[in-house]
Amino acid sequence: MKLLFLACLDPKSGNHTTAERIRSHIESAGHTCELRHAEEFESSSDVANLVSQNPQFEGALAIHLFKAGRLLLDIQVPFGIIFGGTDINEDVKVETRRVVMAKVLRKARFAVAFTKELKKEAELYLHSQSSKISVQPQGIETQATEDFSWSEFLRRSGVSGGHVERLHVFLLICGLRRVKDPLYLVQSFSEWHSENPQNVLLIIGPRIDPVLTDEVEAVVKRTAGVFLARERSQPELHAAMKRCFAVVNSSISEGMSAAILEEFVHQSQRLLSDHELRERVTRNGKAYVVKHHSLKQERETYLRLVDTLH
Incomplete structure (x- = not known):
């Protein structure tokens, strides 16, 4: 056919x-x-x-x-x-x-x-x-590359600050366009980073909207703890998702409210401090993906x- x-x-x-x-x-x-x-x-x-x-x-x-x-x-x-x-x-x-x-x-x-x-x-x-x-x-179906260095990936992405291996990297993967709202977490994350410099946000993805891209680049340059990197291959991204502390998402069309923004830092702090919770969330997430x-x-x-x- x-x-x-x-x-x-x-x-x-x-x-x-x-x-x-x-x-x-x-x-x-x-x-x-x-x-x-x-x-x-x-x-x-x-x-x-x-x-x-x-x-x-x-x-x-x-x-x-x-x-x-x-x-x-x-x-x-x-x-x-x-x-x-x-x-x-x-x-x-x-x-x-x-x-x-x-x-x-x-x-x-x-x-x-x-x-x-x-x-x-x-x-x-x-x-x-x-x-x-x-x-x-x-x-x-994940396709993580076997030849992958987390520290090298972070270095090439412009992430800096002490021993990069010890950083808690929150990864936002999205094309730079309005509907994905890549700046949604930036201010709150920067404030959190000032309290704990180990916590950083890495935004990574293709430049789709030129005007928004210029805006995001300008904001990131003056915002501590937030980094912006160009797109990577899918296997590299899958490997990075496995190594980062957490993957985050934002979208205007999916209704990300101010209440969710306030909860984000609180829940992230819980994940950082509660090893058992972190293990349970990871385990349940894997089981959900396999099932659904x-x-x-x-x-x-x-x-x-x-x-x-x-």
């Missing part, structure tokens, strides 16, 4: 990684899956023309109902759709986009949500049949859904 797969394929983005992983699942079953950047196309008619060319595509997939799914509305072959976070966190708030997304969902043969909560929100805002939306968390983010289960789900496009 020949499939077209549309997604926002910005380099080093989570979307790109997810799309490549799903494509590999599909091609493992012998299908042909052509992955294309949604921004290559100006309209749904452009995609319809592509799909109808010989040899014709027999089906299609897209990640994000609005950003990519709207481009499938004029095609004459069945398609499936995968929800992105901004679909529900941002795009449904705009009425014109919500109308388009509802059309995409009605026409799609199936839809996939990464969480039960996302499915509930989609049903509420887009009035979808519950049976149409499957819940499939993203599969996780199985790569095998993800592959089986997508292959089953793709079969419905025949």
Whole structure:
């Protein structure tokens, strides 16, 4: 089966990684899956023309109902759709986009949500049949490089201060764009660093928004205990995530409130001082990933859904 797969394929983005992983699942079953950047196309008619060319595509997939799914509305072959976070966190708030997304969902043969909560929100805002939306968390497979030096990684990332091996490094991996709010923790973290210089925050990722990148660089330069590094390969990042004290995340679209910001330092202090708690959180986190983010289960789900496009 020949499939077209549309997604926002910005380099080093989570979307790109997810799309490549799903494509590999599909091609493992012998299908042909052509992955294309949604921004290559100006309209749904452009995609319809592509799909109808010989040899014709027999089906299609897209990640994000609005950003990519709207481009499938004029095609004459069945398609499936995968929800992105901004679909529900941002795009449904705009009425014109919500109308388009509802059309995409009605026409799609199936839809996939990464969480039960996302499915509930989609049903509420887009009035979808519950049976149409499957819940499939993203599969996780780490690829940490074996030839990895933590101290060298920190040195190349610009982290300084005493014996770097003894630092408690909190790692924020994100593309520098507004929705990820990379400056969310900076002030609170700097204040905490002034009390305990061993605690540092390392922000690492690609420069996506040039204006925001300049702003982040300026803030970090004058903020003690916070460092900014350029993107690294995925195996290096996975190795760094294993060696750092904790991985943190922030996002405007996911509603990071001031209350969470206040709790962050408090809970981090607990993790630093309570070895048993730290071990329990780590152990439970690993068990949760094994149970809910199985790569095998993800592959089986997508292959089953793709079969419905025949």
